[in-house]
Amino acid sequence: MVRTVVAGLDGSSESRAAAEWAAREAKLRGLPLKIVHVWEPVPEPMAQAPLLGAETQQHWSERVPREAAEGIRLRHPGVEVTTEHLTGGSADTLVKAAADAELLVLGSRGLSGFGGFMVGSAGLSAVAHAERPVVLVRAGEQAADEHEPDSVGIPSAATPYRPVVLGLDAATPDDAVIEFAFEEAARRETGLRVIHGWNLPPYYVYGLSADTQLHDEIARQQAAVLAEALRPWRQKHPNVEVTEQTPSGSPGIRLVDASREASLVVVGRRIRRSPIGAHIGPVGHAVLHHAAAPVAVVAHN
Structure with missing residues (x-):
């Protein structure tokens, strides 16, 4: 089985920064990148609302990773990029998706004034339960930030x-x-x-x-x-x-x-x-x- 670098993507700026970092890491390792988008089901009454119906859910769950993958392929030529759409609790689903990966990459909101992270409950849960290495990347993280x-x-x-x-x-x-x-x-x-x-x-x-x-x-x-x-x-x-x-x-x-x-x-x-x-x-x-x-x-x- 070919190992991959897995990036969790939900469309937020922090998850997009994580996907970019994961692409750079995949290139360093010579591995494919898999972008995983997890859709957490909403309660049935909310799911019936016009803006949260099944068609809208499917549209966004497909569009977000597809557009991200297209951009990453342009910015990181040579990196093989695939996408996967999963349903379930975000932390547990991402941990399972990365069970055979080289590492799992997730985003984390920047803390204004501290220059660091704010790790949400889903991110902490993924870190605490994954048995593969997990990398947390701040929103706004740029390639240049890692260099002298x-x-x-x-x-x-x-x-x-x-x-x-x-x-x-x-x-x-x-x-x-x-x-x-x-x-x-x-x-x-x-x-x-x-x-x-x-x-x-x-x-x-x-x-x-x-x-x-x-x-x-x-x-x-x-x-x-x-x-x-x-x-x-x-x-x-x-x-x-x-x-x-x-x-x-x-x-x-x-x-x-x-x-x-x-x-x-x-x-x-x-x-x-x-x-x-x-x-x-x-x-x-x-x-x-x-x-x-x-x-x-x-x-x-």
């Missing part, structure tokens, strides 16, 4: 990519998350910035007042743990320039700060198959809601 500024300070698709940022718990690293980040950096021919944030256990705080070197010693230990976790991946990807950072403090805040100069932020999510709740974790939530770059959430066991 040119000589006059303006980002351009003709300049090199900004680095990929990986948020990693070095104490319990997962191969799937690390491999995804290294491969994304390699495809973009850019560097990988790995951030392992950590907080002092409460019982260390009192020791710091008596021993000012304690913090530095713990920081060195954390840096050694991160270096060891990345050592085999550096050997596997010798052409990827890796920067390791082990700052103390909230990992979520550190990743949000780093996202301002990133082409992509990668975080992990442990798979929990309980049907109740959105199992993403505090770091993932912080990054999803406030990052200034597209965010990839990679599920792992």
Whole structure:
């Protein structure tokens, strides 16, 4: 079975930005792009209304992805683009549609004044339950946003990519998350910035007042743990320039700060198959809601 990049499209500006990002990613990977439009059935009394009748529903469910696909084919020659119309709950249906995909790409509304995301319940549910990587893309995201500024300070698709940022718990690293980040950096021919944030256990705080070197010693230990976790991946990807950072403090805040100069932020999510709740974790939530770059959430066991 040929893998694809799947983009969820509902006609909104954020989903159109996601489809454009997905097309660029499909080209980098040499894979087809499938645009999936999900129609959520409306209650029967509403469905009988003139503007919501069956013919109107079918018209829009076909027109939105068809027109988007036509535009993407023109802007991204060489990328094979197909469309699919599905009916059901948007999150569950998209997760099922992407079960055999390389990744699922969804849009997310920009937060005015924060430079980041507002992830709706459907997006959070898809992220929390998909077992394939899910990428969230802001409304208004442009190709140039992923690239370094040119000589006059303006980002351009003709300049090199900004680095990929990986948020990693070095104490319990997962191969799937690390491999995804290294491969994304390699495809973009850019560097990988790995951030392992950590907080002092409460019982260390009192020791710091008596021993000012304690913090530095713990920081060195954390840096050694991160270096060891990345050592085999550096050997596997010798052409990827890796920067390791082990700052103390909230990992979520550190990743949000780093996202301002990133082409992509990668975080992990442990798979929990309980049907109740959105199992993403505090770091993932912080990054999803406030990052200034597209965010990839990679599920792992």
